[in-house]
Amino acid sequence: MLSNLKIGVAKRRMAAAIKRSLSGDERQSQRIGVILDRDDEVLKSKFLKLKKDLDLRDPDFQMVVCKDEGQKGDVFQGLVFTRKDLGWNGKIRNGEITGFAQQEMDVLISYTEADNKLAALLVSVANAGLKVGREEGHSSAGLFNMLISTGFDEVDIFIAELKRYLKILNNSE
Numbered sequence: 001m002l003s004n005l006k007i008g009v010a011k012r013r014m015a016a017a018i019k020r021s022l023s024g025d026e027r028q029s030q031r032i033g034v035i036l037d038r039d040d041e042v043l044k045s046k047f048l049k050l051k052k053d054l055d056l057r058d059p060d061f062q063m064v065v066c067k068d069e070g071q072k073g074d075v076f077q078g079l080v081f082t083r084k085d086l087g088w089n090g091k092i093r094n095g096e097i098t099g100f101a102q103q104e105m106d107v108l109i110s111y112t113e114a115d116n117k118l119a120a121l122l123v124s125v126a127n128a129g130l131k132v133g134r135e136e137g138h139s140s141a142g143l144f145n146m147l148i149s150t151g152f153d154e155v156d157i158f159i160a161e162l163k164r165y166l167k168i169l170n171n172s173e
Contacts, residue, residue, distance in 0.1 A: 036063060054166075131143065
């Protein structure tokens with residue numbers, strides 16, 4: 001019953017985001033942001049395939065990796081958010097990350113482990129009509145409008161479910 005309520009709220013949020021994205025009969029491009037916590041080429045390629053499937057241009061699709069400075073690997077060529085980008089008062093000091101959080105997005109997707117505090121901070125300050133994440137227990141309940149219950153290594157299932165829900169939400173308007 002609670003998941004049906006979450007779907008209903010998500011439908012309303014998505015409908016409002018779609019309404020903002022529509023101008024007359026012409027559809028303007030959607031803006032989608034993705035937050036990852038791994039510098040993983042396979043994970044990145046799966047979300048780039050989502051970008052292609054949704055027919056999004058580069059400016060309308062951005063990815064950010066939230067990671068600790070100690071993590072190895074420099075595969076990701078894009079925005080990286082680390083603890084050194086935080087001020088002593090918890091505010092984001094990196095201008096590119098602040099710009100990402102402040103830009104208006106239709107959908108923000110967070111595909112991270114449950115304990116990634118940097119990603120949780122970024123989700124909480126992001127300006128998105130619909131925030132989608134993995135169901136991770138009680139800690140994620142207030143951050144997201146829609147939760148998809150998958151394990152971290154089930155990215156294909158997560159993306160398939162996300163596309164299915166986006167299609168349903170787009171058709172409900």
